[in-house]
């Protein structure tokens with residue numbers, strides 16, 4: 001099976017190849033087979049992408065917001081028309097089941113292009129009267145933005161970074177994760193087919209060194225990273241040394257709190273979505289499931305029953321609801337955490353093993369009787385491992401939920417809505433849920449607090465992170481100077 005991309009990079013409106021760069025094998029996670037190869041960007045390729053973006057940005061920014069928006073909404077429609085093919089590609093890139101990718105990946109990318117395409121014509125400044133004089137403000141693009149992606153949502157991340165950047169009149173150079181290099185190339189191809197001027201959205205491949213070269217280049221005005229906290233810290237400090245704008249979408253260890261009065265079926269559904277969707281490889285997952293003592297047995301019993309219904313298998317089969325880990329490396333990391341859970345005294349309710357089949361498959365795993373100090377309760381695992389922790393009181397659970405360096409998401413299940421709002425109000429997290437988990441509509445801001453990130457993606461909030469305001473003072477009378 002071969003799924004070789006047309007070329008490794010997309011620069012200046014066309015595919016570009018340069019095989020002198022380090023080869024990066026594309027591995028299909030469901031079989032471990034190498035299905036293609038791309039080559040990391042050389043300094044020549046990086047140079048070409050940045051120069052192309054600089055030139056393209058000037059043309060793009062000179063167009064009206066309405067013209068920009070029209071091209072973006074056309075691209076959104078094209079993505080939806082090609083949803084099947086893009087979803088199959090996403091499945092090959094990540095191993096996520098087609099059942100998921102057809103519903104979420106290209107569609108959420110299209111949502112972003114449609115939403116920000118619609119906003120593009122509305123981006124205006126304001127008029128501030130000052131007696132006879134006045135100030136007006138102009139919302140201007142930042143210039144060249146660099147997007148650096150993680151491997152779990154390659155199409156979505158390429159669009160979530162690209163759409164607000166483009167709406168504001170910026171150009172983008174996007175570097176996908178080296179683990180999932182294919183999807184962003186298709187996003188670039190479709191955007192240009194929809195009418196995007198050459199150079200406005202470029203894709204270059206490579207490992208962290210390519211990302212670092214982009215972050216450190218003085219022609220780059222903004223960096224948006226989706227990745228782990230350690231990478232985020234490196235990228236943030238490199239960007240700071242050049243005074244660049246940043247958005248950091250980083251990791252999490254989010255609390256999902258289930259009170260005694262919660263609807264058990266919904267709480268179990270939320271916990272499944274918040275731990276096993278994408279085989280647990282979701283940044284916002286509620287991996288610390290705090291269950292109040294009165295509901296614990298009912299919750300665990302129903303959870304075990306429903307996990308029996310997971311269909312683990314070929315991700316391209318529409319019946320499959322649980323696929324492999326993205327890579328052998330990620331599988332090994334998660335297996336290490338599974339072993340640690342048992343070693344440190346957590347009770348294994350189900351799972352805990354690699355599946356005896358080709359590909360990087362792990363069992364959906366639940367540990368109960370987890371305590372706050374255990375490694376599996378403290379570190380981001382990024383795999384299908386749920387930790388269930390007991391609690392007694394509201395005050396206690398809030399304190400324990402907040403006792404982490406992370407602050408991406410948080411969820412509460414309760415039938416008492418006053419309590420739901422009260423508890424959410426006290427949780428230190430950026431993207432929160434009441435009686436739900438992991439919904440991420442483009443209309444809502446998405447992002448974290450504490451070590452989980454800086455800035456917000458999606459919603460009108462993202463506009464502030466991809467544009468800046470110029471203010472212009474206009475004097476109507478004479479200028480009074482002291483001498």
Ligand SMILES: NC(=O)c1ccc[n+]([C@@H]2O[C@H](COP(=O)([O-])OP(=O)(O)OC[C@H]3O[C@@H](n4cnc5c(N)ncnc54)[C@H](O)[C@@H]3O)[C@@H](O)[C@H]2O)c1
Pocket residue numbers: 148149150151152153175176177178206207208209210211212213215226227228229230231232234235248249250251252282283284380382408447448452453
């Ligand atoms: N908050 C969010 O929206 C969100 C979404 C998805 C994933 N994530 C996080 O991403 C992580 C998993 O993804 P990953 O393993 O690809 O993360 P990672 O941090 O290893 O890599 C992320 C990206 O950064 C690049 N990179 C690495 N070092 C760099 C450097 N020094 N300079 C510039 N770029 C560099 C990588 O090549 C990759 O493209 C998890 O921690 C997860 O929580 C966060």
Ligand SMILES: C[N+](C)(C)CC=O
Pocket residue numbers: 152153281282283284438440446
């Ligand atoms: C943004 N989200 C939650 C869809 C994917 C994060 O990994």
